[in-house]
Amino acid sequence: MRDQEWLNAALTALDLVYFDGALSEDDVKVKWWPFKVSRGIVIYGDYCQKQIRINRVLADPTVPTFVTIGTLFHETLHHVIGLEHDLTFSFAEAQYVHCTRAALWEREHFNRIVYMHQQGKK
């Protein structure tokens, strides 16, 4: 089950593999958040002042783990690199081992993700 504990463990794993423990040193936190779809825009997650929020529809077991963790990775990069989605950010994001696969899944399942919001699924 993708609860808070799972999310913390995912952050710790990313921290070890990609950031050499810098995230825990900086006390970066993560939590699920009930983002709403607005005007057809899905917010997968966001980052502000050491706090990452991940859309709770990504806790659903039908969403592949590599998609949920890919979103988490994206948000950790905002802590490490900054808020701009510039070229540096793109190169860094490509370091995630399932980067392409996750982007493809998100594109292919966009309608279902929107539907899951409407159903109020967690």
Ligand SMILES: [Zn+2]
């Ligand atoms: Zn971003």
